[in-house]
Amino acid sequence: MIKKFILLATITCSLFATSCTNDLAEQYQGDKPVDKGSKGVYILSSGKWQAGNASLAYYDFQQGKFASFKDGNNLDNYDYFFMNNKRKLGDNANDMQLYGSKIYLAVSESGTIEVLDMNTGKSLKQIEMKNATGVNRKPRRITFYKENAYVCCFDGSVAKIDTTSLTVKGYIPVGVNPDAICCTNNKIYVSNSGGYSFDETVSVIDPTTFTEIKKIKVRQNPGNLGVDDKGNLFVVSRAKFDKVTGDYDYRLHYIDTKTDEVKQTYNYKAYNFVISGHKLYMYSYKDKVVQVMDTYTGDLINKNFITDGTTLTAPYCIAIAPNSGDVYITDALNYSTNGQVLCFDQSGKCKFTINAGGVIPSALLFK
């Protein structure tokens, strides 16, 4: 009887406990990337919200591989920040900008700005971005003007940081939930997205007096900002997400920085965009189509930039390599697995795809 039981149990066991999964080999490895214009590219990944896994990866084009090291378990680790600093970057890294030989990283949920020496990758300082009561200001985006860094924070403020002493010189209030910041015509511009309450302004800051001098009314939910080679300012307003169309109702506004007024409004689907020279590369949220606009004329010069049929799942950041003019788009995929970085040449063909080395690739920087 016991024998029978054992036999039956064995049959049941073998029926259900079959193969085990270890298809890590199926993981996307990437093509052979070449970009002759740059030495390498830094890929900042935001990480999952509150998972503390923001990371920085560095892909070296000359060596054709990621900077990596062996971790405690003898596994390859691609976190360039961890490699050089022996600690983690933090929670939710949003932006990465270069000034002189220093890289500035805005780590939003950790409430820090990490300043890295570009040559060594070592953190020169971790600047705390908290208010007097210790509440995180959530630094989001960074820009520079005359030896100072200006950081817009999601708590509705802009910080001024001395790039030599790396100390915060002060904060000023702007609008609700600032989303982007940039500098042109000796002025700092901040888009006040408004979060769920929908602000509709762009704040103008005079950096010499560090005061807000004007609020330009654009439209609901202003987002990304960009400047072309003539110093003209562009801002997108996304209004509210429309559940019926499954998309935003975008407008692209051209702001004259002499008068600080909206001069022209275009009906383009610029969910996110980047400007190189006078070409504005943008993509839409729903159909993820990349289009190119001429900022001088406002005409659409390319209705579908990608020519080889490459599809994007969740484009998160778009950047142009300064020397080659290649268009880089990061794809966050499902926002919980490692993202990807796709590189397109000027003809819109995908040159290569590499693993972003982190979750939600949020910014790129070329060396």
Added chain:
Amino acid sequence: MTSKRIFCALLSVNCTLLMVPTQCKKHTRDMSKGYFIALFMFLSIFQSGYAQKADSIKTQMLDEVVVKENVKQRQSRSTTPLQILDGKQLKQSGALLVSDAVKFLSGVNVKDYGGIGGLKTVSVRSLGTNHTAVAYDGITLTDTQTGQIDLGKLSLDNVNQISLSIGQDDNILQPARQFASANILNIKSSTPTFENKSYNGSFSLKGGSFGLLNPSIFIANKWNNKLSSSANIDYMRADGAYPYTQKNGDETQRMKRVNSDIQTLKTELNLYSKCNVGEEASLKAYYFFSERGLPSNKLYNPRANERLKDQNVFIQGYYKKEYNKQWSILANAKYNFSYNKYSCPDEAVYNAPTENNYYQREYYVSATAMFRPTESLSFALANDVFVNNMNADLRDFAYPTRITALNALAGKYVTNRFTATANLVLTNTKEWVKAGLPADNQKQLSPSASISYQLLPNENLRMRMLYKKTFRLPTFNDLYYAQMGTRDLKPEDIKEYNIGLSWTKKLDCALSSFSISCDGFYNEISNKIIAVPTLNLFIWTMRNIGKVNIKGLETNASATFKITNKISLNSELNYAYQQAIDKTDKYTMPYRMTYNHQLPYTPSHSGSARWALSTPWINLSYAIIASGSRFSSPNNLPEYKMAGYTDHTLSAWYNLKIKNIKLNIQGDILNLFNNEYEVIQNYPMPGRQFRATIKLFI
């Protein structure tokens, strides 16, 4: 006479429902009217049942041994895998909350955010939280907003039994809802027993590490032979500021958990009535309040200030009557109100602080009739109707109302060696919203069948098999939440298959009894509702795209050793193997990375063990929970691997009697070896804790 009336009413209810045209909206109003008339007729029959002649009954006192024997028998005869933790086992586990106790059940994965205040939800056999119904004294607890029940909200004080059925319980005289979920966790509160007294009471005081203080009072009264009542108040507080080690590269930092404090107050009033032979009724009023912090562990930003306030009131009652050998009925009703307030003062820098209020209501009625034409054959028809609505002070909120009708037809055939049950549940829903478009109305049929067969005539060795197809409706959050909800979601479908063996035996040697069971299972989830990104991390949208295949094996073994006449050792071992594989479309890019990967936070191997030594002087128990490694991401990369862990608990208790007062003293050491681990990434669990309880019975 009566039975005929019941049957006619039941038929009419069922016919009206079956004839509901799903497409034709014109008829829906007529149908609901007809439906309510039929239900009213049905319910009114119970009223007439009350008028029957009174016949007093002597309260039967069941010996604890007999109860235990029945539990074992129920488990072994069950056609579906059934795990039971009785009052004594709950005591041995050293558990404070229901969520602590269910960790000892095999195949159960508790998502624990740590500490007393941290959210704790349960997933059985990797099906996800929303597929496990949680019933408290026979009626399910619901949350239509999230579909999740936080088991951390339920304290174990005054809980007498916890049982988990895969599929459903074999008892077919139960509400339709009990048939309608993939698994059901039944929590039973203790019903008062009166020996030669007309009253009964206890006072208990619990204290422990990290500011735990938990006084509770229980009073029961026997008013006459037919009526008794009980009341209990339970207050609990804890700081939850436990230390943990944060490892960050070469640096290890000793941190203290912040914003982890909790205060809860629970009161319950019960009225029990044994009106006549085979007739009983009960009424329960329940109030729960809690206020707690929501801990977080953001790197370089230790501040956490989010708060959550919960309030829950419900009144529920049942009436059960056995008219004769053939006919019995059961009626249930419940009104439930729950309120949550989320607040975060920290956003108030230049912007307004966040505060959201959520209100939910449920109105529930259920009626079941059981017919037993022969000794071994019985049928039941259960009809449930419930209305859920939700209210929130969110921008553009939809204010949804959902009416759900469940009709379950169940059959059961029992002989000495063979048991078979089958049921068919029909679900109909209709939904309204004040703003925007409501979700589609649903009409679904879910069948289930299970058998148990005693393989040998003189040996309690049984084989069982189960098939169940069921689903879960999208929650209000899935459908309507801010920018995230998707209104055209379909229900998430589940198929469960189980085959198992169980063997129980009583022996005349030192090993006085043992039981072993082993179940293999295969589950399929399709149309899984998963969140996919839209704008950024804060705004996601819900889609029906997930597919998961789950294969697994569960074994439970228990043995009792009689060392001497007065000393016995009880030992239990549970082990589960689970392979929960993501099969979501491998041809779309994001899922190519997760295709064939194990679901996050699902260990392949997990188990628990418990040893309890009973002596006339002291009782000792030692319990272990163990989990193998698992991944924190759906993409099973090595960097997302989380190490396995074990958690050990040592408990000792002692009963003494001073005159008429019985005293029980218990001491527990939890996480004995001070193991540092996380169940959810970045939410450390507490280290070693001490707890002492003194309970006084009068």
